[in-house]
Amino acid sequence: MIEVKSLKKSFGDKVILNDVNLVMETGKSNLIIGSSGSGKTVLLKCIIGLFTPDSGKVVFDGKSMIDVGVEEKKELRQQIGMLFQGSALFDSMTVEKNIKFPLDMFTNLTAGEKKKKVNEVLARVNMEGANKKLPSEISGGMKKRVGIARAIVLNPRYLFCDEPNSGLDPQTSLVIDRLIRDITTEYNITTVVVTHDMNSVMEIGDHIFYMYQGHKQWEGSNKEIIHSKDERLNEFIFASDFLQDAKQMRMMQEDQNKKQQINA
Amino acid sequence: MKFFTKFGQYLLMLKGMFSRPENPKMYWKEFMHQCVEIGIGSLPIVVIISLFLGAVTTVQTAYQLVSPLVPASTIGQIVRDSMILELSPTVVSIVLAGVVGSKIASELGNMRISEQIDALEIMGINTKTYLVLPKIMGALLMIPCLITLSAFLGIWGGRTAADMSNIVASDIFDIGLRSNFSPKNVWFALTKAYTFAFIVSSIPAYFGYFVSGGSLEIGRSSTTSVVVSCILILVADYALAALLL
Ligand SMILES: Nc1ncnc2c1ncn2[C@@H]1O[C@H](COP(=O)(O)OP(=O)(O)OP(=O)(O)O)[C@@H](O)[C@H]1O
Numbered sequence: 393m394i395e396v397k398s399l400k401k402s403f404g405d406k407v408i409l410n411d412v413n414l415v416m417e418t419g420k421s422n423l424i425i426g427s428s429g430s431g432k433t434v435l436l437k438c439i440i441g442l443f444t445p446d447s448g449k450v451v452f453d454g455k456s457m458i459d460v461g462v463e464e465k466k467e468l469r470q471q472i473g474m475l476f477q478g479s480a481l482f483d484s485m486t487v488e489k490n491i492k493f494p495l496d497m498f499t500n501l502t503a504g505e506k507k508k509k510v511n512e513v514l515a516r517v518n519m520e521g522a523n524k525k526l527p528s529e530i531s532g533g534m535k536k537r538v539g540i541a542r543a544i545v546l547n548p549r550y551l552f553c554d555e556p557n558s559g560l561d562p563q564t565s566l567v568i569d570r571l572i573r574d575i576t577t578e579y580n581i582t583t584v585v586v587t588h589d590m591n592s593v594m595e596i597g598d599h600i601f602y603m604y605q606g607h608k609q610w611e612g613s614n615k616e617i618i619h620s621k622d623e624r625l626n627e628f629i630f631a632s633d634f635l636q637d638a639k640q641m642r643m644m645q646e647d648q649n650k651k652q653q654i655n656a
Numbered sequence: 657m658k659f660f661t662k663f664g665q666y667l668l669m670l671k672g673m674f675s676r677p678e679n680p681k682m683y684w685k686e687f688m689h690q691c692v693e694i695g696i697g698s699l700p701i702v703v704i705i706s707l708f709l710g711a712v713t714t715v716q717t718a719y720q721l722v723s724p725l726v727p728a729s730t731i732g733q734i735v736r737d738s739m740i741l742e743l744s745p746t747v748v749s750i751v752l753a754g755v756v757g758s759k760i761a762s763e764l765g766n767m768r769i770s771e772q773i774d775a776l777e778i779m780g781i782n783t784k785t786y787l788v789l790p791k792i793m794g795a796l797l798m799i800p801c802l803i804t805l806s807a808f809l810g811i812w813g814g815r816t817a818a819d820m821s822n823i824v825a826s827d828i829f830d831i832g833l834r835s836n837f838s839p840k841n842v843w844f845a846l847t848k849a850y851t852f853a854f855i856v857s858s859i860p861a862y863f864g865y866f867v868s869g870g871s872l873e874i875g876r877s878s879t880t881s882v883v884v885s886c887i888l889i890l891v892a893d894y895a896l897a898a899l900l901l
């Protein structure tokens with residue numbers, strides 16, 4: 393469980409995060425959504441400690457990232473897996489070496505054990521046999537999958553994904569989304585996904601936080617989100633005319649259903 | 657004001673490099689990798705420049721030294737001293753600022769922009785120690801070696817040129833090489849070599865490590881880093897000469 397307590401962050405006099413409070417539960421996909429510039433990436437970077445917040449706390453299962461010492465912070469970070477927006481694979485290394493890197497750095501496994509572990513996670517993301525390829529030789533969606541493989545190779549307790557679907561076609565997006573959801577329940581970890589893709593919101597959003605101008609405007613599950621009465625949230629979700637039409641149809645249908653029920 | 661902020665950031669980066677490595681074996685591997693990249697990678701260009709620097713110095717000195725009162729062997733002496741004192745350390749360092757410096761800056765810059773540095777940080781790795789320190793240590797080990805080699809090659813190149821274009825015979829050149837040799841010059845050259853090696857690696861590392869923006873910035877910061885290192889090399893060259901000679 394990750395708790396974010398009255399987090400504040402500004403750059404110069406520009407307030408980016410204004411008193412953000414979130415509780416992200418274990419074994420669930422926690423989604424942070426919001427329009428461009430609403431501070432999602434800054435929030436994520438504050439949570440994982442790439443930015444230092446001006447005030448407030450981020451608590452990982454009782455341990456505050458900001459208060460702990462250097463060594464404990466390092467230990468905590470080894471329990472964090474992160475998929476970056478651009479995958480951030482080390483481009484001088486092959487896929488296999490990329491995934492092996494955290495194992496080399498932090499474990500005392502033998503070469504054989506490492507190899508087995510690498511193949512295991514590669515299989516988990518459906519990328520068997522890509523061991524010897526360089527990141528420049530694989531597609532964007534494959535890079536994301538390798539990024540996930542690298543993020544989960546040390547069996548992290550927390551998984552962070554910054555826009556895992558950006559630049560992917562709907563089908564590949566879905567594969568990635570399901571992969572993230574399955575890994576979350578399978579390993580029972582706390583997953584945080586930043587996205588503005590409505591498909592993933594509906595697909596994997598166990599718990600959704602809607603950010604608006606630096607504060608949390610709404611929270612709830614993917615079952616609740618389309619019925620929400622929050623105007624700003626609705627503006628965000630039903631931004632396109634097509635979706636607006638869809639919502640209207642839906643509401644008409646619901647009305648009809650109700651009438652039928654009353655009649656019956 | 658901006659200069660002081662940057663200078664402070666530079667010093668903090670250098671200070672931040674010293675932390676306990678998570679896994680010394682990996683750091684050693686990275687150090688070795690950098691030694692190969694810097695040392696072997698720039699060997700060909702250093703060999704070529706050094707030979708020609710020596711040759712050109714010989715020919716030009718012979719051209720300027722027309723007085724019959726000065727013995728021909730003096731040419732050997734002049735070539736030796738100019739290679740050791742100035743040409744090898746300074747010119748080779750300036751070339752290395754272009755070859756090694758731009759490579760360091762663009763490599764780190766690319767890692768920064770594509771979030772690879774963030775990825776390492778998130779894993780719990782001190783990227784200043786893992787990425788910057790091996791580059792600076794590698795440069796401090798390899799560049800003085802390259803400069804020493806360059807001095808030898810330059811003198812040899814000069815000797816060969818003298819022989820080939822019938823300026824001075826090799827045995828007479830050798831007499832010049834052996835006369836009035838002062839070991840102090842070698843110490844001076846090595847002091848310069850270490851100073852320049854530090855400049856050539858740490859300045860581009862700073863510019864690359866703190867790049868922000870898009871890929872355009874990588875090229876820009878790599879150019880800036882080469883320009884700044886070259887200027888600093890010349891300033892340090894003058895300062896060291898004024899202080900130590
Ligand atoms: N390092 C920084 N320095 C100064 N301002 C920043 C920095 N990073 C982000 N900002 C500002 O913070 C605001 C929020 O940025 P952020 O990247 O969090 O948006 P976002 O919600 O992730 O948007 P997007 O969906 O487009 O990625 C922006 O106005 C941006 O200009």
Ligand SMILES: [Mg+2]
Binds near residue numbers: 432433434
């Ligand atoms: Mg963002």
